[in-house]
Amino acid sequence: MRRMSWVVATVAGALLLSTPPLALAQQGTGSAASSNATSLSPAEVVRKIEAAGYRDVRDVEYDNGHWEAEAIDKNGRRVDLRIDPSTGAVVLDED
DSSP: HHHHHHHHHHHHHHHHHHHHHHHHHHOOOOOHHHEEEEEOOOOHHHHHHHHTOEEEEEEEETTTTTTEEEEEOTTOEEEEEEEEEETTOOOEEOO
């Protein structure tokens, strides 16, 4: 009977220790997990932004379903950009 209790306790402890990492791996957290759901990598986003005529691209991050970045536009103004996550097209350009 004691041996049975020890086996049950060991198995239950192992399950408890392995459950949180499995749950986190399935849920994903933060921008890294979100960016994995898109078809473009940060480097690809930078290339698309530069191809659209922007330069000095900085602070590229995935947030709330789209890419965001700062860059300098063709008029030399520092602008905040919102980028489509699948095409890389700039959908919003604000100073």
